[in-house]
Amino acid sequence: MKQKTIRDAHCRALEAMYLSAPINQFYRPRIVISKEQVEIDIDQRFFHAAEAVHGSVYFKLLDDAAGLAANVLEREVFAVTASFTTHMTRPVSGPLMRSVGRVVDQTRSQFLVESIVYDHNQRSVRRGNGVFMRGSVRLADSLGYRLEGIK
Secondary structure, three states: HHHHHHHHHHHHHHHOOOOOOHHHHHOOEEEEHOOOOEEOOOHHHHHHHOOOOHHHHHHHHHHHHHHHHHHHHHEEEEEEEEEEEEEOOOOOOOOOOEEEEEEEEEEOOEEEEEEEEEEOOOOOOEEEEEEEEEEEHHHHOOOOOOOOOOO
């Protein structure tokens, strides 16, 4: 099987795994794994008492996009967050936020990642960077991860 086909199947399996996670029943994100991208529509459920988006929503977007970027490269086990730092760059305006992650460097056991949250005007509003490490849970044993058409 061609390498691109294996990668595509792996990305589709990661999408299914990600969307089947119970936490995502609350956030209802949309994802495009080939671009390591996560989108969340913003509604009042995500606001704190001052009527602005709660920081946990930004962290989820940053962490998810970074983690998906690492997991695109890791095909055996689930890559987990070892450390993560976030930076606020500007206030959020608008109804949609999108996060894109990328792997900056990797070793045998770790991935150095960064991710950026964009608002609906494509302006950077949050940034994050961190380290993901190879976890102990096999992807094949993860909720929703199924490679279709690969033997």
